[in-house]
Amino acid sequence: MSRITDGPVHDGDVLDAASLNDRFASYTQTDLNQFNHRDAAHDLPQFDAGGWLLTHAQSVQIGLNDWKHTTYVTVPGMTTMPAAAHPVEDGAGNPTVMSFGAGGLTIAVGEVFRAYWNLSVAPIGANWDTAGSLAYNLFQDGSLGSRPSSTWGGVWVTYLEWDVTDSSLTNWVPVFGQQDFTTVIGGKYGAPLANTRASAVFPADLTYANSPNGAYLPGTEIPSNFYFRGVSGAYFHAPASPITLYGLRVVIKGIMHPYSVGSTNYLVHDTVFSGYPSALWYNGGNLAVLKHLVQ
């Protein structure tokens, strides 16, 4: 080693050339350890290129990747409850998932798993203008009548599911901290907001109340078309015990809407639509994951 561990030479010590050379020879470069260098002495060539810091990185295209958006996948608004989630697919019925192979991807304690996804989406129709729809707000004035207006709460939700059973990729479940919106709350199907750790939403429609201009009621609603827009989400998980993932995918549910019971907030399915074709078009996107040491 190169740390000085030999005692100093004192006056009166009996020395010869051999003992001096032994001291010199005791410093070698074959036993480097934390005593031999400072952190600041490290430079890029000294770092192992074997990926010990970033232990995994992977990405996959999801959906129907047609950048001109001339083709897309249609997801009708869900009305039959409990609704099955729609896995993002390629337009031919093939879910586009991320596979981690036969051995899977193990997230060890001391590692953090990061997942990012995006998707090109275009909500069509409206879900607010029918009495009974959760997005339907009615404003009334004693003399002037009433006017329905949108709550602006209606959304589609994308969230992550993983397969932690085996590489057959037939056992999909929501990722840790995420629920599949099948809990019954006041006759609605949804999930508490506390269980939406991997959710990313985008509006189900867009409509503005026309200018009331000092009147008591808003004017008639003016719908706007969203066209295609992007939705992106992120998920972070540092497990308390090791977990092996075999697959990861993005799924969609909708139309969803805010809901509250007592002091708890929920996101639930809104199954009452207007005569519009309340649905979702989506195109392509990307799903990417990183796994690395916490420190």
Next chain:
Amino acid sequence: MKQWTQREATQGATASPDAVNDELRAQQSSITTLDRDQLPADYVDDSRLVAGALLRSYSSSQYPTGSGEQDTVRLLSGAVDSNAWLAVAHTNYPGGWVNVSTGSGILLQGWKGGHLHIEWAGNGYIMGGMADGANVALPKTPRYLNLRITANGVAIAEKRGPAYHEAFRVIGSSLVPQGDVTIRLQYRIVQPSEDDLLVTTGAKIVPQAHLWGMRYFVMGRWR
């Protein structure tokens, strides 16, 4: 490179303590701290370093813990219709930037000083349905749920934020000196116009904003 720099002891020469003491003194720096030429390539990995030597990450799949919702400005139960959240309204919003959590913020303990990268993700709701009124401060302008991140009280990232009910991601970075760092995630909404309808038929309050499903990831790199 290891070599004698003072006087090499050779067979038959007269030895003295200074012969070795001079050498050790002269080589003090290069022996105890090997220069980069002396360090082998590809030998530094996590087995060579103490935890947190180079970087450290802090993350949570849910913030605030337990709910993931902003909990600082919240209507009381019964104040809203069932198709609305207990959330921010013009009746309870205090104005200005508000923390998303009543807690003491996100404490980054063991911060050694260096580059801070933070990602704040979640979903935001802003009621913009009345933003097309004739008397809004900025006509025809959507209403936004402004978002920002502060590190020890200094804003390091700001974003105009959601204009609908939609997912958001705020990413910021800054150089932050050594010592524990407190991160605050904050939001702000704008005032209503005289056109806004603030209560529904049943005299229930119309929520204006909310943040939910929030999570964060922070990476500190020291060098």
